[in-house]
Amino acid sequence: MNLKDISTSVPKKDHKGKVSGQLAYISDLKVENMVFGVLYRSPIAYGKIKSIQVPDLPLGYEVVGAEDIPGPNYVKIIKEDQPIFANEWVNYIGEPILMLVGKDLDILYGLLEKVKIEWEEYQAIFTLEEAIKQKAAPGVTMANYEFGESLEIISAIEQGAHQIIEEEYDTGYQEHVYLEPQGMLAIYKDDEIVVQGSMQCLYYIKNALITALDCGDDDVRVVQSPTGGGFGGKEEFPSMMACHVAVAAKAVKKSVMLVFDRSEDMVVTTKRHPAKLKYRTALDKEGNILSMCVEVYLDGGANVGLSSVVLQRALLNSAGVYKIPHFHAKGYVLKTHTVPNGAFRGFGAPQSFAGIESHIGHLSKRANIDPLEYKRKYLVKQGDPTITKGNFRDPILMEEMIEDLLNTTDYKKKKVEFQTFNHHNQRYKKGIGTSLFLHGCGFTGSGERDHIKATVKLFKSKDDLVSLKISNSDMGQGIYTTLSKIVAKELDLPYEKVSYPYPDTKEVPDSGPTVASRTTMIVGKLLERAAKKLKAQWQNGVEQEVTENYVHREMIPWNELTFTGDAYPAYSWGVNFVEVEVDTLTGNVKLENVYANYEVGKVIDDRVMKGQIDGGLAQGLAYGYLEKMTSKEGRIQQKSITDYGPPTSMDVVSIQSKVFDNPYADGPYGAKGAGELTLIGGAPAVQAAIEDALQTPFQQIPITPEVIIESLWLREGEEG
Amino acid sequence: MITFTLNGRKVETDAPPSARLLDVIRDEYLLIGTKEGCGEGECGACSIFVNNLLQNSCLIPIGSIEGAEIVTIEGIMESDQFKILDESYSEAGGVQCGYCIPGMVMASAALLAQNPHPSEAEIREGISGNLCRCTGYNMIVDAINLAAKKGDGLWQKK
Numbered sequence: 001m002n003l004k005d006i007s008t009s010v011p012k013k014d015h016k017g018k019v020s021g022q023l024a025y026i027s028d029l030k031v032e033n034m035v036f037g038v039l040y041r042s043p044i045a046y047g048k049i050k051s052i053q054v055p056d057l058p059l060g061y062e063v064v065g066a067e068d069i070p071g072p073n074y075v076k077i078i079k080e081d082q083p084i085f086a087n088e089w090v091n092y093i094g095e096p097i098l099m100l101v102g103k104d105l106d107i108l109y110g111l112l113e114k115v116k117i118e119w120e121e122y123q124a125i126f127t128l129e130e131a132i133k134q135k136a137a138p139g140v141t142m143a144n145y146e147f148g149e150s151l152e153i154i155s156a157i158e159q160g161a162h163q164i165i166e167e168e169y170d171t172g173y174q175e176h177v178y179l180e181p182q183g184m185l186a187i188y189k190d191d192e193i194v195v196q197g198s199m200q201c202l203y204y205i206k207n208a209l210i211t212a213l214d215c216g217d218d219d220v221r222v223v224q225s226p227t228g229g230g231f232g233g234k235e236e237f238p239s240m241m242a243c244h245v246a247v248a249a250k251a252v253k254k255s256v257m258l259v260f261d262r263s264e265d266m267v268v269t270t271k272r273h274p275a276k277l278k279y280r281t282a283l284d285k286e287g288n289i290l291s292m293c294v295e296v297y298l299d300g301g302a303n304v305g306l307s308s309v310v311l312q313r314a315l316l317n318s319a320g321v322y323k324i325p326h327f328h329a330k331g332y333v334l335k336t337h338t339v340p341n342g343a344f345r346g347f348g349a350p351q352s353f354a355g356i357e358s359h360i361g362h363l364s365k366r367a368n369i370d371p372l373e374y375k376r377k378y379l380v381k382q383g384d385p386t387i388t389k390g391n392f393r394d395p396i397l398m399e400e401m402i403e404d405l406l407n408t409t410d411y412k413k414k415k416v417e418f419q420t421f422n423h424h425n426q427r428y429k430k431g432i433g434t435s436l437f438l439h440g441c442g443f444t445g446s447g448e449r450d451h452i453k454a455t456v457k458l459f460k461s462k463d464d465l466v467s468l469k470i471s472n473s474d475m476g477q478g479i480y481t482t483l484s485k486i487v488a489k490e491l492d493l494p495y496e497k498v499s500y501p502y503p504d505t506k507e508v509p510d511s512g513p514t515v516a517s518r519t520t521m522i523v524g525k526l527l528e529r530a531a532k533k534l535k536a537q538w539q540n541g542v543e544q545e546v547t548e549n550y551v552h553r554e555m556i557p558w559n560e561l562t563f564t565g566d567a568y569p570a571y572s573w574g575v576n577f578v579e580v581e582v583d584t585l586t587g588n589v590k591l592e593n594v595y596a597n598y599e600v601g602k603v604i605d606d607r608v609m610k611g612q613i614d615g616g617l618a619q620g621l622a623y624g625y626l627e628k629m630t631s632k633e634g635r636i637q638q639k640s641i642t643d644y645g646p647p648t649s650m651d652v653v654s655i656q657s658k659v660f661d662n663p664y665a666d667g668p669y670g671a672k673g674a675g676e677l678t679l680i681g682g683a684p685a686v687q688a689a690i691e692d693a694l695q696t697p698f699q700q701i702p703i704t705p706e707v708i709i710e711s712l713w714l715r716e717g718e719e720g
Numbered sequence: 721m722i723t724f725t726l727n728g729r730k731v732e733t734d735a736p737p738s739a740r741l742l743d744v745i746r747d748e749y750l751l752i753g754t755k756e757g758c759g760e761g762e763c764g765a766c767s768i769f770v771n772n773l774l775q776n777s778c779l780i781p782i783g784s785i786e787g788a789e790i791v792t793i794e795g796i797m798e799s800d801q802f803k804i805l806d807e808s809y810s811e812a813g814g815v816q817c818g819y820c821i822p823g824m825v826m827a828s829a830a831l832l833a834q835n836p837h838p839s840e841a842e843i844r845e846g847i848s849g850n851l852c853r854c855t856g857y858n859m860i861v862d863a864i865n866l867a868a869k870k871g872d873g874l875w876q877k878k
């Protein structure tokens with residue numbers, strides 16, 4: 001492939017099948033002897049099952065439950081706390097208890113209504129507030145970490161401080177709303193079970209199946225179907241569905257399909273953790289920061305799942321992009337009897353950035369300095385230590401990226417213009433807000449070395465066609481295109497001669513899960529190296545295969561216990577400027593202009609990158625003011641897309657974005673991670689813009705029209 | 721027995737009148753281009769044409785379409801208009817996970833047939849019933865804009 005610059009866009013590999021709709025997603029498949037499964041789910045939040053009564057089932061209909069699981073009854077993720085079929089205790093409304101299988105879905109739903117269960121019900125914890133009160137009670141704290149400056153030193157600083165500012169900040173649920181609901185199929189064969197479906201992490205699923213089915217490596221096989229969006233929602237959740245269908249297929253000796261409809265998907269699948277963040281900051285007379293303590297509380301839901309890892313990332317980002325003197329942080333994952341929360345693009349970082357950007361913005365008011373100017377005073381620079389005593393060793397382009405947007409937006413002039421506009425307008429108010437952020441690329445600490453140990457292969461056929469053998473999922477983010485392109489360019493082969501089939505664990509090694517902004521940087525680098533190797537030993541007309549394994553470059557070793565060292569090998573960076581108009585009568589917020597600069601090392605494909613920017617930012621902005629999900633006594637209240645309110649084409653505006661080059665030595669062609677970064681700056685920038693328009697601080701996202709109206713009333717009350 | 725035209729072919733189905741057109745299209749005629757994203761008329765993934773009008777097939781009971789002309793994405797796949805849309809979506813990079821795309825393409829075709837030179841605001845309105853969670857819409861808006869330009873003169877024809 002003869003591209004002068006790797007960033008030059010090429011046609012997407014999977015375009016044809018997708019534009020015509022002829023590419024088969026999991027719900028488009030029909031296999032011989034296939035039955036459907038439906039799940040009976042707990043109607044109560046917390047209790048003990050006393051008895052289960054299943055109605056008489058017609059011929060061809062069967063029930064599958066905990067007794068059918070050959071192995072232990074849990075979904076293997078990190079801890080053993082998530083039953084496949086709850087048969088003793090239930091911990092949230094919607095927890096699966098048993099499955100009915102048969103040919104006709106209508107009959108199955110009818111039968112579900114006749115299942116009877118007797119309970120002993122217990123007092124549940126429904127809210128994060130309540131869990132915080134009870135955090136010392138047994139089982140409530142599911143994970144916690146603490147690190148940073150000693151509290152004695154901080155208390156001495158606080159004693160000498162001019163003032164101490166305390167703030168509490170709340171963030172809500174966010175639901176993925178991947179457009180394709182979750183779906184999983186187990187194909188029954190005499191000697192193996194093939195599990196196929198919509199997923200991000202093939203080997204997570206395979207390992208969960210080996211445990212649940214208590215079987216050998218060759219007895220299960222996992223195949224990814226085209227995946228209609230993931231955003232983290234298809235990271236750990238599909239492991240549970242895979243266990244359901246595989247256990248059922250084994251029990252009834254038929255292929256079993258489980259596909260959620262939208263309301264089931266909205267109510268029972270994992271979501272972004274609601275969080276409470278507390279800040280306590282000591283300031284001197286001029287408003288300079290002397291010390292800061294941060295507490296992060298995540299609502300884990302009913303079991304820990306990946307929440308401890310999410311909390312780590314939330315804490316690692318708790319100081320944002322700033323060098324804060326005498327910084328201390330601690331955090332907790334708390335149990336509530338609600339649907340378990342899990343991975344979502346950004347993985348704990350969006351909560352932390354929303355919180356710290358809000359807090360720093362509010363501090364700037366105390367110092368009487370423009371928020372952006374105040375933020376710049378504390379911006380980290382190359383060579384600075386991280387909050388965990390790691391190091392920002394690579395060049396940081398944030399100053400250039402900010403300067404560029406100051407010019408593009410004509411920030412200073414605009415501020416004056418908006419002030420004049422607001423002065424003359426009673427009803428509509430305009431504002432501009434900014435956010436500064438980063439994203440640590442790849443797994444936290446030594447995860448790649450100790451847990452993932454990625455391996456990739458390249459296979460060359462006799463016809464000199466090359467295929468990628470990796471376990472990573474394209475879920476729309478475009479790695480079919482970008483990873484194929486890296487290999488084609490490295491091998492100097494036409495792009496068409498490189499293929500990347502949908503991964504199947506029988507064919508591909510474990511190159512790790514498709515998460516954590518690691519795919520392009522880590523897997524891409526391994527592929528680049530594999531391609532170099534293949535090129536060196538290339539023989540025309542001969543079948544060849546090369547393998548590459550992950551090699552860890554040791555920096556300041558990460559220690560999870562003390563929370564010290566380099567948490568990430570590299571960071572990607574971003575700056576967002578957002579302009580809004582707020583209708584003070586209705587509380588509606590209209591986006592007017594959105595500007596975004598990013599630095600991701602080197603872009604592998606301009607068009608794919610732009611797709612990540614526009615899509616990620618749309619999700620991030622909406623997280624700040626549009627998307628609202630709540631739970632009441634353990635029940636998710638928004639069961640449809642409209643109730644929840646993700647952005648439509650009318651809510652989004654065209655985004656002016658730019659990506660800065662800053663090649664990273666350990667990424668392919670210098671590339672770092674990009675997929676999560678683009679979401680993170682949206683919410684804090686939109687909050688800052690709304691605050692600028694209304695000259696009112698907020699302590700939460702989403703800032704919905706109701707929140708705005710209420711705060712305006714409150715202010716009127718105070719002023720009146 | 722209900723009779724209707726599906727992609728230009730007369731067909732009969734004995735599905736119960738309350739069956740959703742979406743399911744009949746997918747399960748009986750095995751046309752997989754029409755997707756289900758919500759089943760409640762909120763996402764547009766199941767968009768089709770009923771007598772030339774864009775509709776959500778998940779909301780239509782089969783009993784209500786006796787004699788109607790139904791066109792799915794498979795029914796327009798060979799047209800010149802589709803080729804232009806295909807090219808434009810590719811050039812603009814409007815396709816990510818792809819799940820919303822057949823519905824978006826149907827909505828794009830419907831919009832351009834009615835309004836061959838839409839403004840950006842008209843494009844946004846034209847696809848406002850179609851949800852996309854991946855792209856943030858802008859590259860889809862670009863694709864439709866491009867298709868309007870490339871297919872100049874093509875859209876008015878019937």
Ligand code: FES
Nearest residue numbers: 757759761764778
């Ligand atoms: S499936 Fe018909 S509108 Fe969503």
Ligand code: FES
Nearest residue numbers: 817820852853854
């Ligand atoms: S491309 Fe994924 S929903 Fe539109």
